[in-house]
Amino acid sequence: MAELTEKIKSLKKEKKAVILAHCYQNAEIDEVADFVGDSLYLSQMAAKTDADIIIFAGVYFMAQTAKILSPDKKVLLPRMEAGCAMADMINLAQLREFKAKHPDIPAVCYINSTAEVKSECDICCTSSNALKIVESLGAEKVLFLPDKYLGKWVESKLSGVEVITYDGCCPVHHRIVAEDILHIKKLYPEAKVLTHPECRREVTELSDYVGSTTGIMKFAKENSARQFVIATEKGVIDRLRRDCPDKTFIPVKENLVCESMKCTTLEDIYKALVEEKYEINVDRALSEKALLCIDRMLEVSK
Numbered sequence: 001m002a003e004l005t006e007k008i009k010s011l012k013k014e015k016k017a018v019i020l021a022h023c024y025q026n027a028e029i030d031e032v033a034d035f036v037g038d039s040l041y042l043s044q045m046a047a048k049t050d051a052d053i054i055i056f057a058g059v060y061f062m063a064q065t066a067k068i069l070s071p072d073k074k075v076l077l078p079r080m081e082a083g084c085a086m087a088d089m090i091n092l093a094q095l096r097e098f099k100a101k102h103p104d105i106p107a108v109c110y111i112n113s114t115a116e117v118k119s120e121c122d123i124c125c126t127s128s129n130a131l132k133i134v135e136s137l138g139a140e141k142v143l144f145l146p147d148k149y150l151g152k153w154v155e156s157k158l159s160g161v162e163v164i165t166y167d168g169c170c171p172v173h174h175r176i177v178a179e180d181i182l183h184i185k186k187l188y189p190e191a192k193v194l195t196h197p198e199c200r201r202e203v204t205e206l207s208d209y210v211g212s213t214t215g216i217m218k219f220a221k222e223n224s225a226r227q228f229v230i231a232t233e234k235g236v237i238d239r240l241r242r243d244c245p246d247k248t249f250i251p252v253k254e255n256l257v258c259e260s261m262k263c264t265t266l267e268d269i270y271k272a273l274v275e276e277k278y279e280i281n282v283d284r285a286l287s288e289k290a291l292l293c294i295d296r297m298l299e300v301s302k
């Protein structure tokens, strides 16, 4: 593995490539990555570099976002089958049907959506800024997609806004139920429960903190508690255990793994660099419309 890591490092220099690793990736991918973090942060960082090639160790919609923000760079997804089940729950036809059922209501799409879907929404959001984005619209009703749980969590935090959600969710976070939290709280009564807002409402209601991946990691690092129950993908726990060896991190339940996120290997990254595949392209006109949706979010969340 060390030999492969070195080969990737020298090849990425030679090809003027940057490697992006989403927080859910395994440690060996971090070793070769130039940036590690949430999907939007990664695309923004890559856009600021003078790299010719961006390799995204993540899932398809993330590589699309990187391409939208860096249209002149070559964006590669090492595993073409690495998709996001949540993003794939809504396509353009389904979005149009959803909007037609609720006319004249602004549509907010979660960053976990395809470029096609973003291109026909009013504004985008991340799990970090969703509250601020929905609030900024000043509307009584807002359409939210694809994640019904994030949408309903936002609604619960804002007064006077009805959030009409599309029926989508992340299958990984959907597996966590209230009983899991109640059970683990009995086992670890001192532990703080940190939860991603892609979880069910019954789960977020029982949590001490609800926030994005970055928010969860920041909270765990800065809080004085010694034990934390983590209700999100396993990669976050692995990362926290590496970063804070003096604290205890307990998974809310076993095997909370996003298989798509974990399917990218070092071999795939090496192959992507050598063969320059799989290239992700987004139609220019569509990309410009999707960029507007992202830019509106960035303007509000400044």
Ligand code: SF4
Residues within 6 Å of the ligand: 059, 083, 084, 085, 086, 087, 112, 170, 171, 172, 173, 233, 258, 260, 261
């Ligand atoms: S964890 Fe859920 S939202 Fe994230 S990439 Fe996997 S399926 Fe999509």
